[in-house]
Amino acid sequence: MTTTTATSPVLEATGVTMRFGGLTAVRNVDLTVNSGEIVGLIGPNGAGKTTFFNCLTGLYVPTEGKVAYKGTVLPPKPHLVTSAGIARTFQNIRLFANMTVLENVLVGRHTRTKEGLWSALLRGPGFRKAEAASRERAMELLEFIGLAHKADHLARNLPYGEQRKLEIARALASDPGLLLLDEPTAGMNPQETRATEELVFAIRDKGIAVLVIEHDMRFIFNLCDRVACLVQGEKLVEGTSEVVQGDERVIAAYLGTPFEGAPGDEEIAEVEAAEATGAQSTTSTEGSAQ
Amino acid sequence: MTTTAKTTPTTPDTPRGLIPLPQSAARVLIALGAIGTIGSTYMSWTWTSDFPGDLTYYGSPAGLQILDLVAGVLTLFYALTRWNIRGLNWLNPAGATAPVFLAAASAFTVSWFSALAIAIDLGGLVNLDPGAYLAAVASLIAILGALALPSPGNTAKAWVSKPDNIPPAGKLPAWGERLVITAATAVGLITFAYGIGVDPDASETFIGFLLLVVFGSWALLAAGLVERFSVLNARHKGFATSMAFLAAAIFPFVENNEHNANLGVNILVVATVALGLNIVVGLTGLLDLGYVAFLGVGAYAAALVSGSEFSRFSGIQFPFWAAMLTGMAASLIFGVLIGAPTLRLRGDYLAIVTLGFGEIFRITVNNLDGTSGPNITNGPNGISMIPDLEIFGFNLGSSHTIGSVTIGRFANYLLLMLIITAIVVLVFNRAADSRIGRSWIAIREDETAATAMGINGFRVKLIAFALGASLAGLAGTVSAHVGYSVNPAPYQFAGSVPPNSAFLLAAVVLGGMGTVGGPILGATLLYLLPEKLSFLKEYQLFAFGLALVILMRFRPEGIIANRRRQLEFHETEQADIPEQSLPDTTVGVTKAGA
Numbered sequence A: 001m002t003t004t005t006a007t008s009p010v011l012e013a014t015g016v017t018m019r020f021g022g023l024t025a026v027r028n029v030d031l032t033v034n035s036g037e038i039v040g041l042i043g044p045n046g047a048g049k050t051t052f053f054n055c056l057t058g059l060y061v062p063t064e065g066k067v068a069y070k071g072t073v074l075p076p077k078p079h080l081v082t083s084a085g086i087a088r089t090f091q092n093i094r095l096f097a098n099m100t101v102l103e104n105v106l107v108g109r110h111t112r113t114k115e116g117l118w119s120a121l122l123r124g125p126g127f128r129k130a131e132a133a134s135r136e137r138a139m140e141l142l143e144f145i146g147l148a149h150k151a152d153h154l155a156r157n158l159p160y161g162e163q164r165k166l167e168i169a170r171a172l173a174s175d176p177g178l179l180l181l182d183e184p185t186a187g188m189n190p191q192e193t194r195a196t197e198e199l200v201f202a203i204r205d206k207g208i209a210v211l212v213i214e215h216d217m218r219f220i221f222n223l224c225d226r227v228a229c230l231v232q233g234e235k236l237v238e239g240t241s242e243v244v245q246g247d248e249r250v251i252a253a254y255l256g257t258p259f260e261g262a263p264g265d266e267e268i269a270e271v272e273a274a275e276a277t278g279a280q281s282t283t284s285t286e287g288s289a290q
Numbered sequence B: 001m002t003t004t005a006k007t008t009p010t011t012p013d014t015p016r017g018l019i020p021l022p023q024s025a026a027r028v029l030i031a032l033g034a035i036g037t038i039g040s041t042y043m044s045w046t047w048t049s050d051f052p053g054d055l056t057y058y059g060s061p062a063g064l065q066i067l068d069l070v071a072g073v074l075t076l077f078y079a080l081t082r083w084n085i086r087g088l089n090w091l092n093p094a095g096a097t098a099p100v101f102l103a104a105a106s107a108f109t110v111s112w113f114s115a116l117a118i119a120i121d122l123g124g125l126v127n128l129d130p131g132a133y134l135a136a137v138a139s140l141i142a143i144l145g146a147l148a149l150p151s152p153g154n155t156a157k158a159w160v161s162k163p164d165n166i167p168p169a170g171k172l173p174a175w176g177e178r179l180v181i182t183a184a185t186a187v188g189l190i191t192f193a194y195g196i197g198v199d200p201d202a203s204e205t206f207i208g209f210l211l212l213v214v215f216g217s218w219a220l221l222a223a224g225l226v227e228r229f230s231v232l233n234a235r236h237k238g239f240a241t242s243m244a245f246l247a248a249a250i251f252p253f254v255e256n257n258e259h260n261a262n263l264g265v266n267i268l269v270v271a272t273v274a275l276g277l278n279i280v281v282g283l284t285g286l287l288d289l290g291y292v293a294f295l296g297v298g299a300y301a302a303a304l305v306s307g308s309e310f311s312r313f314s315g316i317q318f319p320f321w322a323a324m325l326t327g328m329a330a331s332l333i334f335g336v337l338i339g340a341p342t343l344r345l346r347g348d349y350l351a352i353v354t355l356g357f358g359e360i361f362r363i364t365v366n367n368l369d370g371t372s373g374p375n376i377t378n379g380p381n382g383i384s385m386i387p388d389l390e391i392f393g394f395n396l397g398s399s400h401t402i403g404s405v406t407i408g409r410f411a412n413y414l415l416l417m418l419i420i421t422a423i424v425v426l427v428f429n430r431a432a433d434s435r436i437g438r439s440w441i442a443i444r445e446d447e448t449a450a451t452a453m454g455i456n457g458f459r460v461k462l463i464a465f466a467l468g469a470s471l472a473g474l475a476g477t478v479s480a481h482v483g484y485s486v487n488p489a490p491y492q493f494a495g496s497v498p499p500n501s502a503f504l505l506a507a508v509v510l511g512g513m514g515t516v517g518g519p520i521l522g523a524t525l526l527y528l529l530p531e532k533l534s535f536l537k538e539y540q541l542f543a544f545g546l547a548l549v550i551l552m553r554f555r556p557e558g559i560i561a562n563r564r565r566q567l568e569f570h571e572t573e574q575a576d577i578p579e580q581s582l583p584d585t586t587v588g589v590t591k592a593g594a
């Protein structure tokens, strides 16, 4: 699981805090992702994982703290974050539903191409070449993800699992150095989950660091070099799979043994139920907040 | 359903029609009805020439009769497709019932509408001549025959919709396909020229025309021909587009009438502006309710530099190309000025703010009259006596003769406007199919996801807004010269005179968002209908609203559907999800057997 490249930090989030009015969804979270690493982010529902992702990618402007990519502090603007090299997927799939699969990936190429309106109108050789190159790269990615045969289908017509894959392909199209995956296996059956595991390894082997949110513990502990656990917006533990798996506070947070600042009982019951059925469940969590 | 014919089912496998008749009888009835309808158009329908179109002659169809003749021929052809005649199968590739029924419906509606219109207009059935009776009876026979054809399904919808089992089109050589496109374009041109040529006082004739066009094209749609044709069109996109423009360029020669040429220019102006709006609304998904202001900015800019003596700068007369650039630049600047603060808003907020800015433009122009403000636009009086354009020494105001055809002033402008429309179509197509066009669509689909994919939403939206604005400005420069004068009144949000924001928006939505043909067709229809249906007068807006509601209910993607939007609204029509057929209920059976 170790890579030969020297481990340098790709992502450094320091003191990230996000408040919505009186609610502090993320409180003073530090997290580092090194190159060649797969890092997991776990935590019960409502712990603030997605909010943390939104802070990293500039969809939310963090109340406090800063986010640096490869040493440079990122401005909280989504398109600048993406062009810097951080790509993401969404918990509730957000594809361009009425565009084809190929077009979705082509949109992902946006930051790595620069043909503007004029070149589109004039259609010089440069435009054609760039367009052809984009298409070629997009098809490569679809090949990689296993959706090349559906390039001309509308994204909305893909089955659920393939939509998730397409989101990953679209994110990869921006040639990121860090990929953020928000619950990539939600709603998948066990085979699909296995396939996604392989996919994440393959992405890591391409030299892309991965930060992944997931509720499926087997998936997380198989996959990740390091796991961080958020509970009620705070980072509770961080460490290798073994460390986090054995940490009593994590177990408590998930199973509901009372401890200081534990989430409400109701929520725990929910998490438990989700965990229990998680293995066979194919229901989607699409409705939940992103 | 009260026929006394034998009802013993002979072939239980083939579904029977609503009227229990043997198949052979049914198709004979349709054919006879069609022939009767055709024959009736050569007879007198009424005794007096008071009825519009003068339907009093034997031997020469006129007005509504011509339309009924076409409907009859269409019905006859579709009846013949039921005999499996070689050479006619292409008309009805699936051999379906629906297109035959719809063709018969076109003859039926045109005939009965004509007969009723004569009786009501002239005050009584006595005014009907035998021809009208024959048309009514014959077309009734035809449609009863069509109802006896094998039932396409248990629902009423099945009778009027395209069946699923349309076989793939046979392969034509490339020149053959081009020939088909050419022929279809010619039919389109003739239809358009006929429609625009209908006397504005002859609303009856125009309604007949609409009935024929609606049911006729519906029949072709149900036969699957429209779909086949759009495939052909997509394959020969460049050729089809040039044919369409060629047809439009021929139009002033075919329809050699200044009034109609004027209509043509105005239609082209609103169509072009609607196409520009389509970039903003259809592609980028920004609801702009003040778009007509950009047309106004272009028109005013052109008027100010036209050399008109009412212009503030009456000493200045720009050559056409410079005036065009001025109009575009002025609209562009205005677009950026409005866009920069507003495009940070989303959805409804943007719509409201653009609505406000649109009104601000009109009111400002109204007030820049020297008393309420500095004198720039001459206030509500506007700038009149705008001289005609001169391009390369050729004055568009003067008519000239080519062969035996005189090309008048409006025809000149029509040809100029056509070039501008062509440019706008080119711009639309090229922009839509590029990196920038994809980012527009991505923003329309999901702005948050689009920005997370690295798209600078604000910038990209501003480009769309500015491009749309400058295209409208371009059309505005020509419209100022065509109309001799500009004044603030037409540039409002909603009104009964066409270039207003609501009209343009309706043209886009009605015609089909995100397509090239849609806004052009939508603008044409919306412009032409009130023009020709003058009896609507004060009910115009009401009728307009009603039509919009009906269309949105039954064809939300617009008349010309973008492939994407078609899939969006009619989930079941997509190729890889088979249509879910309802289990056979007994309803249809009892109906058929009753």
Ligand SMILES: Nc1ncnc2c1ncn2[C@@H]1O[C@H](COP(=O)(O)OP(=O)(O)OP(=O)(O)O)[C@@H](O)[C@H]1O
Pocket: A020, A023, A025, A043, A044, A045, A046, A047, A048, A049, A050, A051, A052, A091, A288, A289, A290
């Ligand atoms: N835009 C917002 N405004 C107000 N509150 C918000 C907003 N976004 C998230 N929250 C709140 O922040 C908290 C954290 O939500 P978040 O979606 O980040 O949880 P999560 O860890 O991703 O949960 P899940 O596992 O269910 O996806 C929740 O209480 C949520 O209601």
Ligand SMILES: [Mg+2]
Pocket: A049, A050, A051, A091, A289, A290
């Ligand atoms: Mg979440």
